[in-house]
Amino acid sequence: MKLWRWIVGLILVAVLAALAWHWVADDPGYVLIHLRGTTLQMTVVTAVVLLLVAWAAIAFLVALIRWPFGAMNRRHRRLSRRRLADGLVALIEGRHSEAERDLNRAARYPSVRGPALLAAAEAAERHGESGRAIETLDAAAQETPRAARIMRARLMRRTGRASEAATLLAPEANSGALSPAGWIEFAEASLASGDPRSAIRALEPLRKSGEIGAPAFNELESRVITAAILATPDGAALSAFCSQLPTGQRRLPAAIDAYARQAMRFGQAMAAMDEIESALRRDGSPALVTTYGTMGSEDLEQRLRRAEAWIDTHPNDAALLTAVGRMCVRIHLWGKAKPYLERALAIEPSAAAWEALGDVYLGESQPELAQRCYRNAFALARGEAVENLPEVRNGRIDTRVSAVEERDQHGVPRLSP
Incomplete structure (x- = not known):
């Protein structure tokens, strides 16, 4: 297919060149240049060719003059990329101080400055230098603001400031502009700060993005829904919340187990038993079976027969x-x-x-x-x-x-x- 496009393009160029030649041959034009007693006479075609030759000569001279500076830039670029690669390898291998040094050096070159600073902040945080990691993230925010914000939230959560991390990401979460990593961090920060209802908002964007695998998403979804169920203050709130959940989330084994435990806590033993029995008829879950065996004494003999x-x-x-x-x-x-x-x-x-x-x-x-x-x-x-x-x-x-x-x-x- 590409060969045919080339052939058609060459034919079109040849046709246009032939038409242009006939048009110029009929009237090649006339150019007169008179400067300080010197007179130059030529056709338009000749003038155009001379201009192109002059432009090529000037471009060649400029390139020749810039070549030493370009060689230095190419050397800096090559060194920065090598330091970036070495720093990432050192970070993965756990040589955090060495990784931070190489990555900060790589950040001197503009094209890799943002990624190098983000990785350097990660290396500093793993090395236990949280203050230096924050300073590096401040610099990284000038290059990659969204990624730096997500990483700052992760650092806050790891250091026990989960509520601050959730607050940092809340504006973008409210507008739906978070990236997949941002939604994950927002969900984790919300869970850690005791606000599972906010974490639920991250589930649908993550599901639609498909950027995390099914096992990881299912695990996060189970934790979020379970935490939200366990946070309900009374039986009415529990029933209202569970009735609003989509069918898929309501049938999660972890969610059913949490619902049964909460229902028993709020005195809704029969509702808890019915939910677990329905789930066990669909699919036997060891956790649900264990909960079924440890529930209250209500209807115990009939449960034993089932x-x-x-x-x-x-x-x-x-x-x-x-x-x-x-x-x-x-x-x-x-x-x-x-x-x-x-x-x-x-x-x-x-x-x-x-x-x-x-x-x-x-x-x-x-x-x-x-x-x-x-x-x-x-x-x-x-x-x-x-x-x-x-x-x-x-x-x-x-x-x-x-x-x-x-x-x-x-x-x-x-x-x-």
Whole structure:
């Protein structure tokens, strides 16, 4: 395609040149120059050619005169770019003082001054020189004001001045002119300053921009919505806020978990149970299962029957087994709780399961075994090794039901190949 454009362009130039030649040949024009007794006579074409030659000669002389200065500028440019590259590498490698020195030197050249000063401020902040970082950002604001403002807000938030950081970015947030990094910083600063409602404003621009990956956006969205739910002062405010949320945000597992905990706190136990049960029917979340098992005593026996029915389709869900075991403990069904908890420990040990098993042994008047279980819960929470109970000293807990069983979505066991 480009070759055809070149061919068509050359043809057009040739046609125009031919037409111009015929037009000039008919009347080449006449130029007379008389200066101090000297007279020059020539055609217009000759005059134009002489002017072009004179312009080329002058341009050549000017370039020749400027060449030494251009060579110095090229050397400075090359040095600045090399120092910028070296400074960025040093910053990534953690050589912060060296990075700051190289980046400040690179900032002497105008074309890289803004990025070099921003990176130098980051290096100074990582080196613990917050005052010098602020001074560098003041200089960077003359070159890249928006980026310097975002970086200043980040520095404020890191040093415990989150409310000042949010205030710094608020004007651009109100006008919707923040960049993606600015929206992220505004959300983080708002969360840190206890204003999650303001952080919610950053979610839609970030979602539309697509500049952060789905996992990072989902994590930020969950934190923001959860914080906003936990900040509601009463049950009416909780219901009103959740009813205004889009469906996607209202169905976030973290948001549902926060809503259930707040609803229980405000005496809305049935609403909390209904929300969690609906969510668990859509998708089993370990956090929601755990919350379901630790909710109040309202309708506990019926909740236990529902949870036991879920085990038919999720027989290897350690969180569900632990939750069912803990509900059995709360209504003193020691013999029923024990196999659930032992199976959960065989699949995926957890401090909650060990603690609940200790409650079982305590209810069965076996304080020594209960103490062992409690010690194991503390040890597992600290990342230390646990000790086996006396009756299983030679191996892990095994109640002959700890085999992993695979079932489909209808609860039908899958045959082993």
